[in-house]
Amino acid sequence: MSYANLYERSLNDPEGFWSEVAADISWDTLWDEVVDLSKPNFPRWFAGAKLNTCFNALDRHVAAGRAEQTALIYDSPVTETVHEISYREMLDQTARFAGGLRALGVEKGDRVVIYMPAVPEAVIAMLACARLGAIHSVVFGGFAADELAKRIDDAQAKLVVSASCGIEGKKIIPYKPLLDEAIVLSKQKPKYCVILQRPQVGANLQSGRDVTWDDAMGDAVDCVPVDASHPLYILYTSGTTGQPKGVVRDNAGHAVVLKWTMENLYGVKPGEVFWAASDIGWQVGHSYITYGPMIHGATALMYEGKPVGTPDAGAFWRVVSQHNVRTLFTAPTAIRAIRREDPDAALIQEYDLSNLRALFLAGERTDPETLNWATRHLKIPVVDHWWQTETGWPIAGNPIGIEELLVKPGSTALPMPGWRVRCVDENSNDVPAGKTGDIIIEEPMAPGALLTLWNADQRFVDSYFSQHPGHYASGDNGYIDEDGYVFILNRSDDVINVAGHRLSTGLMEEVVATHPQVAECAVVGVADAVKGQMPVGLLVLKSGCYPDPKTLEAEVVALVRAKVGPVASFKHALMVKRLPKTRSGKILRKTIRQIADGSDWTMPATIEDASALDEVERVLGAVMTTS
Known part of the structure; x- marks a missing residue:
């Protein structure tokens, strides 16, 4: 059947x-x-x-x-x-x-x-x-x-x-x-x-x-x-x-x-x-x-x-090989962390993954760049x-x-x-x-x-x-396409209103992630006195990438302008060492948005690394005060 x-x-x-x-x-x-x-x-x-x-x-x-x-x-x-x-x-x-x-x-x-x-x-x-x-x-x-x-x-x-x-x-x-x-x-x-x-x-x-x-x-x-x-x-x-x-x-x-x-x-x-x-x-x-x-x-x-650091970005592949794992299920953020540390997938080549039939991803949206990277290097179905x-x-x-x-x-x-x-x-x-x-x-x-x-x-x-x-x-x-396929872009409260236009931050993240030096990113809408909200991007770069911040920002802004359109009013793409996440790998977009807006916020109970918010607060503060 x-x-x-x-x-x-x-x-x-x-x-x-x-x-x-x-x-x-x-x-x-x-x-x-x-x-x-x-x-x-x-x-x-x-x-x-x-x-x-x-x-x-x-x-x-x-x-x-x-x-x-x-x-x-x-x-x-x-x-x-x-x-x-x-x-x-x-x-x-x-x-x-x-x-x-x-x-x-x-x-x-x-x-x-x-x-x-x-x-x-x-x-x-x-x-x-x-x-x-x-x-x-x-x-x-x-x-x-x-x-x-x-x-x-x-x-x-x-x-x-x-x-x-x-x-x-x-x-x-x-x-x-x-x-x-x-x-x-x-x-x-x-x-x-x-x-x-x-x-x-x-x-x-x-x-x-x-x-x-x-x-x-x-x-x-x-x-x-x-x-x-x-x-x-x-x-x-x-x-x-x-x-x-x-x-x-x-x-x-x-x-x-x-x-x-x-x-x-x-x-x-x-x-x-x-x-x-x-x-x-x-x-x-x-x-x-x-x-x-x-x-x-x-x-x-x-x-x-962890996917990286215990001891390296090959940790998952060692486990898969050693225990003959048939199917692996993890969060997209884990694969992005591995990709960031090992962008050419050199560590994958060190292990016999012939028994691995499929990689399933869930927990947050899988951007196409991450899915395509895993598919290309693992040579198996990667299922979001x-x-x-x-x-x-x-x-x-x-x-x-x-x-x-x-x-x-x-x-x-x-x-x-x-x-x-x-x-x-x-x-x-x-x-x-x-x-x-x-x-x-x-x-x-x-x-x-x-x-x-x-x-x-x-x-x-x-x-x-x-x-x-x-x-x-x-x-x-x-949205659901003509074939009945379901596309999840973001949480409903992550849809932003820019000068009357409802725009998906998930779609913008998808575009930003196509930049060859970007390992992962988050786009949030921050309050703007004129347009209601404006998108701001936070970028984590692949290991070994050290671009000029202004040049990178201009390239990412141009990408969003070309793929989403000028209506997005995307003007800020800021580099951070890591994104604030829960222990399950979800990016704390709401907290980032509250920090950018200067609103009161509390430390989320589920946060993995509280110091990541300190960096976000510092980076956003420098930009928001001059915007």
């Missing part, structure tokens, strides 16, 4: 389509109906069914003969460690840790905050919660104490699992002082904290509350069946009000769609190695380190390192695909496991099953093919999408379904 026919069936016969897909999951009780649509905005997939996600990720594979297959590869260049854990070992450790959690009072429905670095114990803790029917909430390791406290409070966490430290490149970050401060700040006081003592830094334990990982291990316990829509986890995203939004994921829809994507979208068969170069604190790490590969019976890979924390899995992509679709640089290809994607104006009217607008999704949301926001049903409706009634507002701006 062609992908087009399969997609159409998912829309015209969702009950039949998803029933067949769900047959690949082990159920304790089958569903009464495939989807319950009785409550608007709140579809419930596989209503009436019962299952356990941990059973689907571990127990069934051990029973089916995969006990000695590697479930998880842990590759940590920062600790010079490589460790493989079989499905049998993973099941034993998970069942015993679940028993330990139960002995500490954790039962079905209780919330457990996991504040861990990229170590196997973090995955074991997540699966142990799922085994009990407890609800985990992973907070990115090293997050600021006040942000951690907000999440402990909102989730009403009964217990916290953490580690003595994390390692970011060459920096050791003690976690325990941050956790202790967070508990002081929080109103909710977790009864217990389980602490993994790492050899790099030991943690001081509080008597009566803190338990070491080893001491927390208990007797193995069986899986607890839960309802299809029972929450598997809460994953917090930053809210515009300062109160984080807790995205709630179900068990049933989540398991069904992740199993489907592994082979059909990513082209990975059971037993093969899939590497999502992310962190479990982010959505990608939940879906495609902890859950997707193991539900599928594949081998997941967890990497404690689009999804969000809220959706839990890709909305649009290139399903290479079914058929390899034409790649259009700048596009995330076609919608995945169950997603009815539209491009509309502010009145929810469809816009012509190729014209930019708001990208929205017709209800009901596909299986695996968020159920709601934790303890905030009305906020959920207001945030996602009030702008375009009957549709999920993605918050992204872009």
